[in-house]
Amino acid sequence: MLAHRSCRTYKPDPIPEDLLQVLLAAAFSAPSKSDLQQACVILITDRNKQQHIANLSTPTAWIAGAPLFMVWCGDSRRIRRLAAWRNHPFANDHLDAFMNAAVDAGIAMQAFIMAAESVGLGCCPVSQVRDQIDGLSAALELPDWVFPVAGLCVGWPVEAGRISLRLPLEVTVHTNRYDDSAMIEHVADYDRRREAIEKTPPDRQRGVEQFGVSDDYGWSENRTRQYAVPARSDFGRYIRSQGFDLS
Incomplete structure (x- = not known):
């Protein structure tokens, strides 16, 4: 898991059906x-x-x-549908119903990624499929109460790819209570270490037309x-249109 990396270029070889089912x-x-199991x-x-x-x-x-x-x-x-089949009311039609399904989907996708990487496959989650959510929903013919969380590209990698340095545990792990009092200092150091590994050239900086070129980019x-x-x-608006009550 510490060696996880996203893979965006793949060999044309298909994934065997029996392996995919596993x-x-x-x-x-x-x-x-x-x-x-939502x-x-x-x-x-x-x-x-x-x-x-x-x-x-x-x-x-990709x-x-x-x-x-x-x-x-x-x-x-x-x-x-099962509640209707069993003649029970569905009494939990609120924001938590949406959250539970979204989290279940994220956990299942991550489990697939871990299993796929263990046999040498490469994966890349793609949240951008939600950029035009109505078009995607129509293409997939999604009924009420079903919604896309992310796309996932899968295949045999052309190259190993790189491991992205993650935020330090001082930022993401808290003990007994939430404490971000030293977060800025830790992130500033993280920025420096990450840029030292892979410098972002000016032509790859995000939104240069709006924000300009930064000498302190990280x-x-x-x-x-x-x-x-x-x-x-x-x-x-889309989630509500799929039938969810987000109150």
Whole structure:
């Protein structure tokens, strides 16, 4: 797990079907809130549909070029249909119902990634599939109470790729209470260490037209620039349109 890296370029070799079934079984063996099992995955085997989804998203080449592309979804529909079948009311139609399904899908996807990497496959989660959420939902014919969490590209890597240095545990681990009093200092040091490993050239800095070129560019500058620009502001509207009550 410490050697995890994202893989964006793949050999054309397919993934054997028997191996894929084992990886999917491993993914859906992951922990699930209250054993509700509110995740599902849609395998995209139609290359035209895969290209269509790629055209809806920013990293077109990653999606279009993957030997296997899938979309992991939160699925609150199943338990609601089962409640009707068993003649029980569904009395938990609120924000927690959405959160439980979203978390289940994320856990299952991560379990798939771990299983896939253990046999030498490379993966790249793609949140950009939510950039044009209505188009994706229509392409996948998602019914009420099912929503996309992320796409996932899978294949045999062309190259090993690189490991991204992560935030230090002083930032992400708290004991007994939340404490971010030293967070800025730790992140500043993290920025320096990460840039020393892989310097970001000026032509790769984010949003130069809006923010200019920074001599102190690092992870924190990159990510705060990212979140300085509005994105996916319609996601809440979409989730409500799928039948969720987010109160």
